[in-house]
Amino acid sequence: MLVRHTLAYLPAQLLSPLTQLVAALLLTHALGAADYGLVMLVFAAQEVVFLICLSWWTTFYLRYGGRLNLGADGQALASTEAAVLLLSSLAQVAVTLGIVLATDAGLPLVFFAAACAFTVSRSLLQFLGERARREAAIAAYTAVQVAGPLGGLGLVGVLMALDAATPARVLGAFALMQGAVGLAVAARLRLLVRPRALDHAVLRAAARFGGPVVFAHSLSWLGGNVIRFVVHHGAGAAALGLMSVGWGLATRLSGVAAMLVAAAAYPLAVKTMEAGDPAGARRQIADNSALLLALLAPAGFGFWALAPGLVPALVAPEYHAVTLQILPWALLGACVRNLRLHGWDSCYLLFEAPRDMVWLDVIESTVMLLAAVLGLWWAGVWGAVAASAWAICALAVLDALWLRHRFGLVLPMGVYGRVLLAAAAMVGALLGAQALGWRAAPQVGPLLLAAAAGAGVYGLALALLFPQQRSSVTRWLRQRRLAGA
Numbered sequence: 001m002l003v004r005h006t007l008a009y010l011p012a013q014l015l016s017p018l019t020q021l022v023a024a025l026l027l028t029h030a031l032g033a034a035d036y037g038l039v040m041l042v043f044a045a046q047e048v049v050f051l052i053c054l055s056w057w058t059t060f061y062l063r064y065g066g067r068l069n070l071g072a073d074g075q076a077l078a079s080t081e082a083a084v085l086l087l088s089s090l091a092q093v094a095v096t097l098g099i100v101l102a103t104d105a106g107l108p109l110v111f112f113a114a115a116c117a118f119t120v121s122r123s124l125l126q127f128l129g130e131r132a133r134r135e136a137a138i139a140a141y142t143a144v145q146v147a148g149p150l151g152g153l154g155l156v157g158v159l160m161a162l163d164a165a166t167p168a169r170v171l172g173a174f175a176l177m178q179g180a181v182g183l184a185v186a187a188r189l190r191l192l193v194r195p196r197a198l199d200h201a202v203l204r205a206a207a208r209f210g211g212p213v214v215f216a217h218s219l220s221w222l223g224g225n226v227i228r229f230v231v232h233h234g235a236g237a238a239a240l241g242l243m244s245v246g247w248g249l250a251t252r253l254s255g256v257a258a259m260l261v262a263a264a265a266y267p268l269a270v271k272t273m274e275a276g277d278p279a280g281a282r283r284q285i286a287d288n289s290a291l292l293l294a295l296l297a298p299a300g301f302g303f304w305a306l307a308p309g310l311v312p313a314l315v316a317p318e319y320h321a322v323t324l325q326i327l328p329w330a331l332l333g334a335c336v337r338n339l340r341l342h343g344w345d346s347c348y349l350l351f352e353a354p355r356d357m358v359w360l361d362v363i364e365s366t367v368m369l370l371a372a373v374l375g376l377w378w379a380g381v382w383g384a385v386a387a388s389a390w391a392i393c394a395l396a397v398l399d400a401l402w403l404r405h406r407f408g409l410v411l412p413m414g415v416y417g418r419v420l421l422a423a424a425a426m427v428g429a430l431l432g433a434q435a436l437g438w439r440a441a442p443q444v445g446p447l448l449l450a451a452a453a454g455a456g457v458y459g460l461a462l463a464l465l466f467p468q469q470r471s472s473v474t475r476w477l478r479q480r481r482l483a484g485a
Helices: 002-027 033-053 055-067 075-103 109-134 138-161 167-188 200-235 237-274 278-314 317-344 346-350 354-407 413-435 444-465 467-484
Strands: none
Touching: 002 033, 002 138, 002 237, 033 055, 033 075, 033 109, 033 167, 033 200, 033 237, 055 075, 055 109, 055 200, 075 109, 075 200, 109 138, 109 167, 138 167, 200 237, 200 354, 237 278, 237 317, 237 346, 237 354, 278 317, 278 346, 278 413, 278 444, 317 346, 317 354, 346 354, 413 444, 444 467
């Protein structure tokens, strides 16, 4: 079931973050380091604005939407939701203005307006995506995940062709397409209603459950992004821009792999829990984390092995040296953090333990701040990234031990070991081939050939290391072929 649901969500989960990754790479060719760092900071800030202003509702609906009493026609809930959207949009504008002012109060007014429009429109798409995910509306989910980022990327390409790309115009281009797509999908889902009668019981329940979760998620965002603020204030805007390429590549690449599983995985665990099977829900979380690692490991290790050829092909020359220097550590930190966040940390929501999440994220934010400051002082930007990566690994181990003690979650360490062994075989094949003279040069052909060879070695190693699962997949494919015939 997990694999089937994952495949259904695959187009959206693959195309959306890949489009954002392409946009981040494309902008290195259009903006200087300082402007690039500023745009990437707004991209990252939007995530925390959504967490603060709207995720309390989406988190509650995703967890308890199946239990809500909608009444005769659901008008009370729809009206309540419309009011939440309206008020949260106003709050998002206020928070975005505060973040931008704290970063640089001397920016032009048009940049403030573009940043606010980008944030509100992107948050609308995130809300619609979570709404569709809870109701298994895969077509709607795919539309909001793909059309907005892809349309924004197209407009940015036009700006670049006209040599007219500025930070404000880039943000405005994405905001225009995101807003248009969001309103169209919301209208199709019949979510554009006037806020009239409110369901106060639902609002109170959402606030009780979502409030601590929002606080925890905001702290988690801070833990993942505090390095940006440390580098900006400790080394300057240009250093932030140079670091943002490697850090962003690692974050988005691991995010692509993580969300391929996460979109379908958590709702399955919720359904199992609501069916009265907590032990089965724990097993589902463990299975989710294993499949997640099976995607993260080849993505992270493979990109690292091919980085000498990939980075020159993807990134403007100004960013090459720093990107190659920090990329191994950024990939390690990003992959381990996504494994924790989208893998076993789902237990905190599943077993209704938001206070545990708060404490974990307080610790994470504090540790990551100290690691970034000490690393920057020790060895500059490279030191900040390396220290942060090791801090992430240590926190992940402690978190897994705590979840075993608190909820009885047993992670499949044997499966993890075999997945990592398969990834190591892939890396060994890639590095060995390069040592023999077959280097992944910065041209499309050799890069694609190297990536295909690495994927082939990884797939073969998995097939050898997981014979039982190989047999199950073979039977499933045979049944599908017979059904198609």
